[in-house]
Amino acid sequence: MSRIAKIVKKDPKRRGFIILTHALMLFVTIAMIGLAVDAGTMYVIKGRLSSAVDAAALAAGRSVNLGSTVAAASVAATTTATQFFNANFPNGYLGTGTMNLSPPTFTQETDSNGNPTGYLDIAVNASVPAPTYFMQIFGIRNVNVSGTGTATRRGTVMILVLDISTSMNSGSPTACSQMKAAAQQFITNFSPYDTIGVVEFTFTADVLYPPSTNFGNGTLNTALGNINCTNNTNTTSGLWLAYEQIKSVGLPLAYNSIVLFTDGSPNGISANFPVRTQADTRYGQDYTQGICTSTGTPCAMPVICSGAASQTVRGTIPQGAGQTNTGGTSGLYQPINTDPAISYPAACNSSASGAYIRQMVAYIPDFDVYGNSTHGVPATSTPPNCPGATCGVANVTLKSTGATYYYDTRDFWEFQANNLCSSPSGSAVAPCSARGNNQPGGGVWSSFPGGSGSNFFTAGPYVGYMRPDQPTTIVAATMNTAMSESYWIRADSSGCGGSGGNGTVCPTLYHPVINTIYLLGNATDAADHEFLSIMSNTQQIIALPYDNPGYVPYTNPAYQQHQESGLYQVTASPSQLTVLFGKLADEVLRLSH
């Protein structure tokens, strides 16, 4: 008999004690292990569920632009959220039961004062019965596991600023019609949780469509379709008005953006112009045409304003036909359509308006009506062509203050008479390619190359002031103010509350981004290489479509590293506008969402 058998035989009462104990404890042990395994399984299911609802919430946020109305956007978001959820949490995962996925909910975030911030919170809830394996012993067949995924979508506040000047009527179909079609296509990329408005400008800027989230209901599409291209190009007022729209929407955390479309250099300067109370020699005709009968020759212009030299008249003077001193000017016009009607000083004969405005206005002041310098923007680097005929950076001394600034300026440029970068087919024509090719800075512009002469009076009572009698000077001054307005928009003094304005340095609140699309060669009046790049604050000055492959990009001489940078695009073909607007939509959606 073995030893074990002997032991068992010796103590029959002890037999089965441990087994019995173990059997009793087994129930507890299995329960504990089962609880651990089932809890672990549920934890895995919970993790997977959380991942799936997170993905669904993000996908929903990305998809709200697939519908033009809130209802349509919700349907699209729900569909996409379901797709992404199912991709992450397959039906029946680890034996789970029927899924209950709720439609995404959308909530605008607000600050501590209850004001919307520009962020949209998206939440997705889901629950699923998770099976148990061991706990079924205790009658628990499944446990409901739930998860909530949240995502935040940065809203977009976008103001389109559209150049609807006469030059846009060139081509067949016209650039105007192609611009309208491109803009109509462009807005379809955005969701009813975004805010879109449109500012249009000729020599006067106006709000074509106030910023709204209801743009997808067809009203904006109709408004764009009804655009009529005419008159001049007051880009600065358009930009200023667009910035006002951004501030009126008041969503500081949104992607606040201005999209400027233009087909050339601006040509409408808005200022409080000092009236001319002293005789001098200048271009233009007097309103009686009794003394100065020709625009082509400097003439001793009669004085028509009496009284104090400090009198001013507020309005916009656009450059009319022609770029040289023999071209026309007109005015005054309201910078913004809601501005008061032009009020000519009683001491001046208001007949000297329109084509004779050069007789009434003394000079272009150092600052425009918005506080922009009429001499440009601060330079941050020196281009490779400086000093040179097309250098855009120079020291500028303001006549009014005597202060000198290192500016990227158009003060010393004149536009060429034969600036025709106009070729609807996109091929370069001789005057443009000969003058502009691979030239940093000016391109079709250059400094006093046998043109009209200085943009400043060189003699007479207004010596040193910018001339209002030369169309080319009006263009130069307007380019300066447009660049300056862009600078101050990007600087965004809103952090000071309502007290800020151009020239005021305050913390930025809206972080505005200026994106630009330039249609080159649509007509005359081409802009230079730097102009729109500076407005968008790009780091590099890139080639224009007519440049040769040898063009070497260079650093934007007015690049501001602490301001937002936008996308600058240029084309020589109106038919490509839809593509450029599409590319911009891609960029905006990437950055904002």
Next chain:
Amino acid sequence: MRLNMPKSTSRQAQKGQAILEFSLIAFSLALMFAGAFTVGAMLNKALQVSNVTRSAAVLMVTAITNPKADLNLVLPQNQRILIREASGLGMASDAQYDPSPTGNGAIFLSKIILVGDNECAAGVSPIPTGVPPWSTATCANYNTYVFAYYVAIGNNTRWASAFGTPPSGSVQSDGTISAVNIATDTHVQIPSTTMTPIITLAQSKYALISETYADVASIAVFGIYRPPVIYYRTIT
């Protein structure tokens, strides 16, 4: 209360009896605990793989959508963030948590996009005459799923992304695919038969995919059960 123990049993006999009975139940106990350990360890590894995958997805979102973050996940020093989180999965090659090309795991990060008008506009230059509308004649990858971003971390010779592998020459040094290649390089295409069973995208919409493979054979106990390779994927 007094415990009534059998008095006639010797101490030696009690010991022997306990050993006997314990030996009878030891086998089942060992099986139970081995199974519990394996399942527990598997769950632990599965959760870890899940967490690593989700963290990788978050990093990828940052790397792709926030240029100011300057986060290049191709660089080993940035990959350490994930390898450190995967500590214990055998993906590190050294104490600094550099990824091992022959280790026990791999992470694949991909951005897949269905090429639409905007991608063609961004990638085709000069813009062909007659565009829009775009087509495969003017934009080779039009309406096709393509990689827009791809980064492989760890042992990518043993495993590959379930969506394929773009040629290394098509991927830039930061893991992105250029706008030109997105629009025109057919080598970065993903067959619709691969994508559509998993997810369908609208044109110009994208999915960020994070995949993790981990060989967890080391947690097998007594060779009773050999756990499989864990594969986890998030599609964001």
